[in-house]
Amino acid sequence: xxxxxxxxxxxxxxxxxxxxxxxxxxxxxxxxxxxxxxxxxxxxxxxxxxxxxxxxxxxxxxxxxxxxxxxxxxxxxxxxxxxxxxxxxxxxxxxxxxxxxxxxxxxxxxxxxxxxxxxxxxxxxxxxxxxxxxxxxxxxxxxxxxxxxxxxxxxxxxxxxxxxxxxxxxxxxxxxxxxxxxxxxxxxxxxxxxxxxxxxxxxxxxxxxxxxxxxx
Amino acid sequence: xxxxxxxxxxxxxxxxxxxxxxxxxxxxxxxxxxxxxxxxxxxxxxxxxxxxxxxxxxxxxxxxxxxxxxxxxxxxxxxxxxxxxxxxxxxxxxxxxxxxxxxxxxxxxxxxxxxxxxxxxxxxxxxxxxxxxxxxxxxxxxxxxxxxxxxxxxxxxxxxxxxxxxxxxxxxxxxxxxxxxxxxxxxxxxxxxxx
Numbered sequence: 182x183x184x185x186x187x188x189x190x191x192x193x194x195x196x197x198x199x200x201x202x203x204x205x206x207x208x209x210x211x212x213x214x215x216x217x218x219x220x221x222x223x224x225x226x227x228x229x230x231x232x233x234x235x236x237x238x239x240x241x242x243x244x245x246x247x248x249x250x251x252x253x254x255x256x257x258x259x260x261x262x263x264x265x266x267x268x269x270x271x272x273x274x275x276x277x278x279x280x281x282x283x284x285x286x287x288x289x290x291x292x293x294x295x296x297x298x299x300x301x302x303x304x305x306x307x308x309x310x311x312x313x314x315x316x317x318x319x320x321x322x323x324x325x326x327x328x329x330x331x332x333x334x335x336x337x338x339x340x341x342x343x344x345x346x347x348x349x350x351x352x353x354x355x356x357x358x359x360x361x362x363x364x365x366x367x368x369x370x371x372x373x374x375x376x377x378x379x380x381x382x383x384x385x386x387x388x389x390x391x392x393x394x395x396x397x
Numbered sequence: 398x399x400x401x402x403x404x405x406x407x408x409x410x411x412x413x414x415x416x417x418x419x420x421x422x423x424x425x426x427x428x429x430x431x432x433x434x435x436x437x438x439x440x441x442x443x444x445x446x447x448x449x450x451x452x453x454x455x456x457x458x459x460x461x462x463x464x465x466x467x468x469x470x471x472x473x474x475x476x477x478x479x480x481x482x483x484x485x486x487x488x489x490x491x492x493x494x495x496x497x498x499x500x501x502x503x504x505x506x507x508x509x510x511x512x513x514x515x516x517x518x519x520x521x522x523x524x525x526x527x528x529x530x531x532x533x534x535x536x537x538x539x540x541x542x543x544x545x546x547x548x549x550x551x552x553x554x555x556x557x558x559x560x561x562x563x564x565x566x567x568x569x570x571x572x573x574x575x576x577x578x579x580x581x582x583x584x585x586x587x588x589x590x591x592x
Contacts, residue, residue: 266460
């Protein structure tokens, strides 16, 4: 069973890196970070104060980019049907998808955040906090993406609906994630970790229920 | 194998009180007009739908061959099949054997997205042969196949029956094997009017 799940995860990860889909959020993230200094001007103090928050918002927006490729293609192609026939549960399928999506989304996004923070002039402790908060939040962002992709799979205009769904669900992450960047942000990271765990824990059940509802 | 099985889809009763049994080595043929619930019955037996009434028992291992390919379009056929082979605990030799049975061995290196309708159907069949399954649930397995491929399909089906497998197929195209049971489904309209 473990080997079978590893096979499923490996297929998704390989497909994601091979199709170049992994790098789209990264390029988007870097472009957003590049545009921001042009928009507000090269004032170093201002960039230092706002840069972390902007990088957080860019991370949320980057979450939206792969939504239509997460669940829809495999659902349409009957891959999930075939997995169910082989005795895998919806929850297990989605949990595997969460892991594979995080593997192709989390590390590249952290790498991009590291590059982009240079453009904002973030360094030292501030850079460390930003990367830590994003590292804690990427599993939750991946979970949200998988949940929303499963809920909107098969709908017309799923992309726009996905954006609307993500905004309210991501607010707690943004509050504590960007909050951890301020001077008294120590406990914000702990809250962020708690919310991240919660979102990761409910993803298999919420998205699994959505998948089984689509089949009916 | 099935006991008073009923299925409701989209608020409509597709079938009810359905009884039939197939023992190892037997094949059943589902026929009837479109929309009568043949595919739904196959999906139900595959475990993809819940029966609204009744129960059924089926072998642990099942293979479903419906209109969906479930193979990665951008991958060469052999690699795409290998994913399912790994899940079913099969090796490279089994993939080659399944492709040969479906008459696809010359297309092993061709990405699936370039396949024609008939070749896609044969790829679905190869995926079904590859699965380690006792029960084959086939939804229009001969769709898009030329005469020779239908013969080839018949040999594969007969081989599965000879090994003690069970087949339930819905098909409008005559399949070249002997069916033990013929389940002819009729629309339920008149029946419902009586109730």
